[in-house]
Amino acid sequence: MKNAKGKGAAKVSKEALKPVDDRKIGKRKAPSKPDKGSAPKAKKEKAKKDPNKPKRPPSAFFVFLEEFRKTFKAENPNVKAVSAVGKAGGEKWKSLSSAEKAPYEAKAAKRKVEYEKLMKAYDKKQASSADDDESDKSKSEVNDEDDEASAEDHQEEDEEEDDDDEEDEDDD
DNA sequence: TACATGATTGTTGGT
DNA sequence: ACCAACAATCATGTA
Numbered sequence: 001m002k003n004a005k006g007k008g009a010a011k012v013s014k015e016a017l018k019p020v021d022d023r024k025i026g027k028r029k030a031p032s033k034p035d036k037g038s039a040p041k042a043k044k045e046k047a048k049k050d051p052n053k054p055k056r057p058p059s060a061f062f063v064f065l066e067e068f069r070k071t072f073k074a075e076n077p078n079v080k081a082v083s084a085v086g087k088a089g090g091e092k093w094k095s096l097s098s099a100e101k102a103p104y105e106a107k108a109a110k111r112k113v114e115y116e117k118l119m120k121a122y123d124k125k126q127a128s129s130a131d132d133d134e135s136d137k138s139k140s141e142v143n144d145e146d147d148e149a150s151a152e153d154h155q156e157e158d159e160e161e162d163d164d165d166e167e168d169e170d171d172d
Numbered sequence: 173t174a175c176a177t178g179a180t181t182g183t184t185g186g187t
Numbered sequence: 188a189c190c191a192a193c194a195a196t197c198a199t200g201t202a
Contacts, residue, residue, distance in 0.1 A: 055193085055194060055195095056182095056183065056184060056185090056192095056193060056194050057183075057184085057194080058182090058183090058194060058195070059181065059182035059183050059184095059194075060181090060182070060183095061180075061181040061182050061183095062180090062181080062182075062183095062194060062195060064181095065180075065181085065195070065196085066195075066196090069195085069196070080197075080198050080199080081178075081179085081197085081198070081199085082177090082178060082179065082180090082195085082196050082197055082198080083178050083179040083180075084179085085179085085180080085195095085196070085197095086178080086179035086180030086181085086195095086196085087179060087180060088180090089179090089180060089181085090179080090180040090181060091180090093180080093181070094181090108182085108183085112183080112184090115184090
């Protein structure tokens with residue numbers, strides 16, 4: 001008789017230590033670039049802000065936060081401060097069970113797939129652009145802009161793959 | 173007038 | 188494998 005839950009296999013390790021629990025190491029954000037230029041919109045500087053660079057996909061937490069923000073603001077229209085929603089959201093998020101977060105993770109996972117796709121296109125562009133030396137390159141070259149080939153195809157919202165027992169409620 | 177900030181967690185990319 | 192930065196939000200603050 002093997003383990004009834006052979007699925008888990010040797011994953012008995014308890015989350016164990018978290019390398020860094022407090023990311024308060026330091027608030028590194030914008031490298032402080034108070035350029036007197038005021039608007040960093042179009043600076044011929046080397047501030048390459050790739051407009052094509054896809055932003056990172058929102059994690060399950062952010063997906064949940066998006067909806068949570070609405071609820072939070074709906075019940076706290078007086079609250080003003082992103083930190084308020086962040087704290088409340090973070091607390092609530094931890095209060096949710098894996099099953100509750102499942103739908104959010106599912107969506108986040110989907111976003112990630114799209115992100116990878118966009119990244120691919122972006123990467124391609126970078127490769128082309130990387131070839132700054134387009135002096136006498138008679139090659140066809142730059143053939144980008146083929147992204148969004150299939151912008152909207154699957155809009156299905158059915159994530160009902162309940163074949164396996166996914167009763168993963170937090171039961172510490 | 174306009175941008176940076178603050179606070180949350182998760183994910184991604186780089187070394 | 189680990190570290191560091193960034194993803195949304197939006198009123199407030201500073202220059």
